[in-house]
Amino acid sequence: MVLAELGGSISRALQQMSNATIIDEKVLNDCLNDITRALLQSDVQFKLVREMQANIKSIVNLDDLAAGHNKRRIIQQAVFNELCKILDPGKPSFTPKKGKPSVVMFVGLQGSGKTTTCTKYAYYHQKKGWKPALVCADTFRAGAFDQLKQNATKAKIPFYGSYMESDPVKIAVEGVERFKNENCDLIIVDTSGRHKQEAALFEEMRQVSEATKPDLVIFVMDSSIGQAAFDQAQAFKQSVAVGAVIVTKMDGHAKGGGALSAVAATKSPVIFIGTGEHMDEFEVFDVKPFVSRLLGMGDWSGFMDKIHEVVPMDQQPELLQKLSEGNFTLRIMYEQFQNILKMGPIGQVFSMLPGFSAELMPKGQLDSSNPKLMNESRMMRIARGSGRPVREVMEMLEEYKRLAKIWSKMKGLKIPKKGEMSALSRNMNAQHMSKVLPPQMLKQIGGMGGLQSLMKQMGSAKDMMGMFGGGDK
Structure with a gap:
């Protein structure tokens, strides 16, 4: 994906800053120099890069920050805002209206x-x-x-x-x-x-x-x-x-x-x-x-919009019910994979989830031991019938077991009706979701506090469950 290399370089620079024990002027300058280098190597105009660096330095004055301020968060937010300013001139374009030429x-x-x-x-x-x-x-x-x-x-x-x-x-x-x-x-x-x-x-x-x-x-x-x-x-x-x-x-x-x-x-x-x-x-x-x-921070709202576009309305209530019961089958996995494929290139879809590719995408060879779900004879029949190698059938079953484990943690998730997303139910669901999400994803969101804030922003059960293909129960 275009700009993926740039995004990776900026993310690494911010991560190295976050890993520092103390955020001082040297750490800030090193971080900004790495970001500057990444932007220039990606063919961003020199003048724009220098302006961005100067703007961030004027915003992030470490000497003026009172004790207790989260310097890492302030620097990250400044980088985010400056990149947004480059891409956003601050004025909307003309929008055509239906019925009017x-x-x-x-x-x-x-x-x-x-x-x-x-x-x-x-x-x-x-x-x-x-x-x-x-x-x-x-x-x-x-x-x-x-x-x-x-x-x-x-x-x-x-x-x-x-x-x-x-x-x-x-x-x-x-x-x-x-x-x-x-x-x-x-x-x-x-x-x-x-x-x-x-x-x-x-x-x-x-x-x-x-x-x-x-x-x-x-x-x-x-x-x-x-x-x-x-x-x-x-x-x-x-x-x-x-x-x-x-x-x-x-x-x-x-x-x-x-x-x-x-x-x-x-x-x-x-x-x-x-x-x-x-x-x-x-x-x-x-x-x-x-x-x-x-910057690798994901896009929850965009991911949910895509989910709502591809999950058929008649499937949503049943899926929500199965989600709350922790009931996960191969048929559900197949149906949801079909929906994901409709969302567009997998890499773009995963980029909407903070830390998803790093945490949830399988790396290297999956464990190829025989799954307990079915015997070797049946796996061979499935491979022959689908025209695929037995190894791929085994990998698919391993993926099923991994997803089933995640799905099982959803059991007991409170599904409030539309308009009834109270502070109590948000906190209860945030606690439940924090056990389901991979640690890196939870960290990217901002921990438990960030997850509770996310739930609050969503404001309805439909939005909250959108990432799992749901609507209102």
Whole structure:
């Protein structure tokens, strides 16, 4: 995942600081130097990095901190806040409204994945009840209209373009007018990819913008662009009124720090990230959960939202009942694994859980001793029937035993009705959950106090049980 290496480096720097016996000026400087080095190696612009370091130092004045202050927590919070500031300009982007025609113009460098992103953006809104349409105003790149046409047809989204007309301004105006007349409420204009040194193409982009008067201009940026990101993004911002950013190819392994620089250059919020080639590999971007995941702190709310999206409503009451009874079967494990697979790439899902990958993901070879659950003959029949090696059947059963052990600890968990999450029931459930969660995960949350605070923030049984696939009993 892009930025994973950066996140790991920052997390290690913070962890080394936390392991120090005394937090003094040297420890703070060492921590900040490690973070600075990590950001620069990830292609974040030098000026941004120096500003961030200076801001943290001004916030964390160790001499001014009174006795009793948690210096480690203050430093960690300062790093978190400064990363959020880089990614959040403090102003929301234009938000389209259903039933009211909005024009959204996409701009970006060649090869940034702009045309695919246009379709993903349209598809996302189509699923939520909008009536989107696509206009191909890219007459520069050979095959651009064919690509948009193919994508739009696959997603069943109306489109407009021309093989004959060479004037992108004319195509854009005609397409916007047509779809306004057809009562489309989200008209997306795809433009040619261009580089800041291509003055003619930048002038063309400005003309398309003037002619179509878009409600929102979105700058599409490849996460692997590197050091050139800041200057390129700034050039686009100076030519058209960039109001939002979409970062693509976040499923790659590039350094990715350029993405942070580009956001700072446009002073516009990131609204979506592309996490793969498929149409639905497209996520709404939320700054705080993203930085939290970047620093290995997880994203509980995002994880719960994904759970609620994939667990069928008719399964939720029964699952909750079995959860409270501590009753775990292979069928439940199968059903929940199926639900997890619907949530997206496993690595992204696990990154939402603090310490989960370190604590709960199996490392190396699992114990391959014969499980007591079934005999060798039956395991061989299952292997033959599924076309898998016997070893994998045994590993699956070991995984079942591990999960069953965790599930059994849920027995007796109090499940209050919606709206009845009292302080007493929150504390009771927090005590119960503290016995279930792995030590590292509990530590990342902030111990028992952090877990109780988390329960309080959730505010309802539905939210509390969301991470286990539940709703209201």
